[in-house]
Amino acid sequence: MNDDEQRQGAQGEPDFEEQLRELLAEDAYTIQPSPAPYPAIRRRGVVERRRRVAAAGAVLVTLAAMPVGAYALSGGGSGGGVATTPTPSVSATRVPSPTPSPTPSGPARPATDGQLLDGITFERAADGLEKCLAYQRSGAMAGDTDPGTPQDYGIVLAMRSTGDSNTPGDGMYVVAVREKPEEIYLICNIKNGETQGITGFGNDADVIPDEGPVLIDPNGGKLYQQSLLDRGNWKLPFRWAVIGSVRPSVAKVTVSYGDSSAEAVLDHGRFVASGVLNQQVTLAPHVKGYDADGKLVYDSDEDKYYQRTLP
Template sequence: MNEEQKQQEMGTGGDFEAQLRGLLAEDAYTIRPSSAPYPAIRRQGTVERRRRVAAAGAVLMTLAAVPVGAYALVGGDTGGDTAAPTPSFSATQPTAAPTPAPSASPSGPARPATDGQLLDGITFEQATEGLEKCLAYDRGHQGIKGKTDLGSADGYRIILAMKSTGDSNAPGDGMFVVAVKEKPQQTRLICRIKDGEAQGINTSVGADGPPDAGPVMADINGGKLYQQSFLDRGNWKLPFRWGAIGRAEPSVARVTVSYGDATSQAVLDHGWFVASGVLNQQVSAAPHIKGYDADGELVYDSDQDKGYQKTLP
């Protein structure tokens, strides 16, 4: 091989070596890449953290919008926080309203319209007991022919209870009980109680009066309440508690009863008038009764009533 051929061969070899070195350099870059772009990675991490913070803030805002105790934060294994519903409880439990006890059914007689019709310290309970004794007394005499059953006490209304002053015909003090009822027929009874026992009973049944009866009608047997026995004429026991009773129509608004030197304003009680007072002197004239309408006009005067006994026997 001449020198020229050697130089050509070396020249060719030099180009190959240069090419080989270039290929090795490219392979080295492929096997060992360039360092990671740190600024880009840092930016990506910052964005991710901001996203997580924003998501957590949204959860807290949601919790603030619901009632306290409705939700609770539950920590998960992944480190994330999620909202889970939990039951809500009231601080107090509702209390059931108490059921009212059933009221007892009424029994016994009705009370008078005013407490002033129970006189001389007699209580309603005492008057009721007296009425029941009177009715029992009446039932004990049912053998009398044509006698009407007076019924039980719960059908009556007590309109007067007062002290009874003993006289020659009925010695010893006691008390009178006056009661009335409207059904099944109008009934009025006057009963005297002494020493805890019924001593006698007077009754009237039916509402029929005389044809010329006025709007006020004194009870035909009411004298038992305002006079002592004719055996004691001029020798009454004083002071003397008296009473006067009778019927009054609805058109009558006021009734007065004058007896001795005093005038009593009567109580109107379900169609009956009831008056009372105390005498401190002997009298000979019966109570003077007057009735007035709502305008104050006189509609009845016992002095003008032909059927009324104006003097005492």
């Protein structure tokens, strides 16, 4: 090989490496990610987490469908682990949900029948929750902390889930809460009888000093938005929901979203609102809270921690 050929070869190697890095960066958003530890139910650093949640959500929503959601249960009691960025894996595969083992009793019913939507019965929602917990315990996405049994939880919401380019196929969302030893919310997604995703998070209502009387949970964004891949072209009509916490001073919560609106159900310090969207939107749900005298005490447009625009 002469000097010119050697120089051309040396120049070609960096070009190849650069192209490879670009391809890997692109594939990070299309290949299936490996399991990540179940969230942070630890309260340390909550303020910063809420400030970053919109950006983090924009990244997570672009990931391809995974066996379970962005998080899985991790140990440590009140000092649990922190959320980490998923590491892509080219060999991850979906594992069918195991058959749930019998439990002494099921979860508690929601405060109203209006929290069971789209014809989903309580029995079906309870079965879905049991499948999600069994999936967690099975080792398919096991962490250091046992998620408990259905009887430890109360169902807060059950509704249909709309498939999109990120997670094709319609299914069902079940939202449940466990009160003790520490309040934990679970959002489970089930399709064709199999667990598709589990997201878990704690109640941050008493953590942020300047938090208002209404806290819209930033981890519940998947309930009111579709994949970033489908931005501007959502599948409609779209069943949406907003969940969060309220202080005792709040007597009423309303939510408007695109061409739909709803008055939330207040359920033991939590609120749940839902509706059906028939138009494409760019703004997140607008949430307002009122006291017993009808005075406006919270407006999400004035909440510095709430992301008003969708990713």
